[in-house]
Amino acid sequence: MSEANAQKHSFQAEVAQLLHLVTHSLYSNPEIFLRELISNASDACDKLRFEGINHPEYYENDPDLHVRVTLDADKKQIIISDNGIGLTEAEAIEHLGTIAKSGTKDFMSKLSGDQKSDAQLIGQFGVGFYSGFIVADKITVESRRAGVEASQGVRWVSNGTGEFETETIEKTDRGTDIILHLREDATEYLDRFKVKQIINKYSDHISLPIEMQKQVWQQEEAAEGEEAKPGQYVTTDEWEAINSASALWTRNKNEVSEEQYQEFYKNLTHDFANPLAWAHNRVEGSTEYTQLLYIPSKAPSNIFTREAKAGIKLYVKRVFIMDDADNLIPNYLRFVQGIVDSADLPLNVSRELLQESRDVKTIREGNARRILTMLDGLAKSEDEKDQENFKTFYREFASVLKEGLGEDLANRERILKLLRFATSSNDEVSTSLSDYKARMKDGQKAIYYVTAESLNAAKNSPQLELFKKKDIEVLLMTERVDEWAMEFVHEFDGTPLQNVAKGAVDLGDLQDAEEKQALEQAAEAFKPVVEQLSTSLKDKTKEVRVTTRLVDSPACLVTPEGQLSPQLIRMLKDAGQPVPDSKPILEINPSHPLVQKLQGSAQFDNLANVIFDQAVIAEGGLPEDPAEYVKRINSLLLA
Numbered sequence: 001m002s003e004a005n006a007q008k009h010s011f012q013a014e015v016a017q018l019l020h021l022v023t024h025s026l027y028s029n030p031e032i033f034l035r036e037l038i039s040n041a042s043d044a045c046d047k048l049r050f051e052g053i054n055h056p057e058y059y060e061n062d063p064d065l066h067v068r069v070t071l072d073a074d075k076k077q078i079i080i081s082d083n084g085i086g087l088t089e090a091e092a093i094e095h096l097g098t099i100a101k102s103g104t105k106d107f108m109s110k111l112s113g114d115q116k117s118d119a120q121l122i123g124q125f126g127v128g129f130y131s132g133f134i135v136a137d138k139i140t141v142e143s144r145r146a147g148v149e150a151s152q153g154v155r156w157v158s159n160g161t162g163e164f165e166t167e168t169i170e171k172t173d174r175g176t177d178i179i180l181h182l183r184e185d186a187t188e189y190l191d192r193f194k195v196k197q198i199i200n201k202y203s204d205h206i207s208l209p210i211e212m213q214k215q216v217w218q219q220e221e222a223a224e225g226e227e228a229k230p231g232q233y234v235t236t237d238e239w240e241a242i243n244s245a246s247a248l249w250t251r252n253k254n255e256v257s258e259e260q261y262q263e264f265y266k267n268l269t270h271d272f273a274n275p276l277a278w279a280h281n282r283v284e285g286s287t288e289y290t291q292l293l294y295i296p297s298k299a300p301s302n303i304f305t306r307e308a309k310a311g312i313k314l315y316v317k318r319v320f321i322m323d324d325a326d327n328l329i330p331n332y333l334r335f336v337q338g339i340v341d342s343a344d345l346p347l348n349v350s351r352e353l354l355q356e357s358r359d360v361k362t363i364r365e366g367n368a369r370r371i372l373t374m375l376d377g378l379a380k381s382e383d384e385k386d387q388e389n390f391k392t393f394y395r396e397f398a399s400v401l402k403e404g405l406g407e408d409l410a411n412r413e414r415i416l417k418l419l420r421f422a423t424s425s426n427d428e429v430s431t432s433l434s435d436y437k438a439r440m441k442d443g444q445k446a447i448y449y450v451t452a453e454s455l456n457a458a459k460n461s462p463q464l465e466l467f468k469k470k471d472i473e474v475l476l477m478t479e480r481v482d483e484w485a486m487e488f489v490h491e492f493d494g495t496p497l498q499n500v501a502k503g504a505v506d507l508g509d510l511q512d513a514e515e516k517q518a519l520e521q522a523a524e525a526f527k528p529v530v531e532q533l534s535t536s537l538k539d540k541t542k543e544v545r546v547t548t549r550l551v552d553s554p555a556c557l558v559t560p561e562g563q564l565s566p567q568l569i570r571m572l573k574d575a576g577q578p579v580p581d582s583k584p585i586l587e588i589n590p591s592h593p594l595v596q597k598l599q600g601s602a603q604f605d606n607l608a609n610v611i612f613d614q615a616v617i618a619e620g621g622l623p624e625d626p627a628e629y630v631k632r633i634n635s636l637l638l639a
């Protein structure tokens with residue numbers, strides 16, 4: 001660079017690393033550079049539209065926003081220009097020299113070595129600008145921010161290694177030109193037809209015109225008797241839009257192809273897999289808006305962290321307003337991606353205002369209903385592909401969806417219909433509550449379920465023994481959220497739900513009079529043992545009682561009605577949360593030899609504590625004092 005004001009800068013270490021990667025390993029899918037640079041140009045125009053609401057002077061009498069792609073075969077350059085918001089020198093240094101987003105390290109760690117998917121990751125992690133170096137050995141950026149003087153333009157130059165240079169330049173037109181100096185092996189991108197095709201493939205949905213210079217066919221007329229002269233395409237100074245330039249969601253459903261919906265999704269989310277399903281609707285009524293909502297095929301890894309963001313972009317009358325508009329979708333549907341374009345919200349709407357707006361509430365409820373209806377459609381569909389998609393959805397997102405049982409009272413029944421469980425007679429997570437009801441035994445009055453930390457723990461839970469013996473199906477719930485979520489569910493379609501590890505077992509008509517009588521007799525006979533146990537274990541249990549629910553196990557723990565279960569208590573403890581004082585009930589099996597051995601035993605205290613600790617172990621916990629437990633066992637073994 002010759003000018004005196006040129007300044008050298010070093011890239012942030014991560015950028016340098018990234019650049020190395022871009023130039024050395026991502027050349028298998030090079031065409032994505034166009035998508036990324038056009039997407040940046042379009043973002044820059046969106047930003048101008050947004051800032052222009054309060055600063056109309058930023059338009060500088062040049063109100064028609066566009067992106068222009070110029071091919072210069074002689075100089076071997078592709079230039080992508082926009083008349084969007086532009087960059088100041090300081091912004092160029094910051095935005096094109098560092099990676100602000102914290103996800104970059106994550107990005108580095110996710111690289112698989114598979115070039116195709118790695119190339120897709122570049123976009124996903126917001127490092128799209130650098131993809132230019134896949135095809136260019138030098139990039140020049142010339143830019144001027146809207147509203148500043150022409151003398152305050154900036155030129156940014158780099159060859160994609162450790163450094164870049166900036167200098168102040170004069171630039172009359174607002175906005176940014178990205179000039180790619182193509183590598184020798186990338187000159188195919190000078191082919192107009194090819195470039196046009198790529199733009200159509202990736203960027204057709206962009207809502208502003210992407211223009212290229214018009215070409216006309218020129219052929220000199222041959223004189224009489226002369227041979228026809230060869231013709232050629234000549235580039236003119238006239239610009240023509242090569243995309244449809246209408247925001248995809250403003251089009252009619254029947255004018256948009258499946259591929260276009262998918263491509264729009266991929267651009268929106270930088271996901272490289274197709275979405276499972278989508279819903280596109282213009283909603284009319286007191287609040288008017290358009291929704292285009294997608295269900296991804298994979299949950300992001302941070303879906304359960306605080307970083308998880310709602311994936312809805314808000315537009316107002318086609319002007320982009322904000323990303324991650326979390327008020328537009330309930331938290332338990334945070335995996336949904338898409339856009340909402342409102343006709344009613346003011347353009348200068350803020351996040352605070354969104355929180356209070358009634359229109360926003362209406363939109364949020366409309367979105368939730370639409371998504372749940374769509375999922376119900378998938379679940380019910382006879383189509384094999386739909387069923388497969390529902391399964392994928394369920395595997396990826398069911399545990400998020402279940403949060404809705406606690407959050408969204410109005411849609412609880414809708415959510416319950418979507419749930420699928422393994423059961424004591426079927427390991428596959430495929431039984432719906434309606435399926436279960438249809439299989440209920442004559443006289444069965446409740447839907448029974450058990451929660452545990454794994455399928456095996458659930459299946460072998462002592463609480464299930466009686467149910468197994470009587471061949472009553474029990475739903476096995478093994479996700480962390482289940483226990484909490486089911487607290488909010490008391491019935492489904494008129495049938496109560498009952499956690500078999502909570503409260504007393506009452507099988508109603510399924511238990512005959514004889515059994516009830518046997519229980520009463522046992523309770524009477526074991527009264528002294530129960531009393532002695534209560535004393536021995538008074539620090540550990542709330543109550544000791546005789547039960548019929550056990551067949552093979554000596555004892556089990558039962559959570560008193562209205563109290564947290566041992567699993568939930570463990571979860572709270574793991575999370576460092578305060579745990580309310582809550583002791584379980586110990587139920588003993590009067591027909592078990594170990595329990596019978598308690599009567600008059602010289603080792604009563606050891607036996608009592610071991611029986612209790614084993615009940616803790618059986619439902620996935622650990623004895624409070626393992627060393628003491630071992631001591632007691634040994635003492636019993638040696639007796």
Ligand code: ADP
Pocket residue numbers: 036040041043044082084085086087095096125126127128129130176
């Ligand atoms: P992202 O687009 O995800 O922010 P990029 O690497 O694609 O990441 O771009 C980095 C930043 O560079 C953008 O956020 C923006 O601030 C700036 N930038 C890139 N291209 C342009 C442009 N054409 N006009 C204005 N700013 C731009």
Ligand code: MG
Pocket residue numbers: 036039040126127128129
């Ligand atoms: Mg970008």
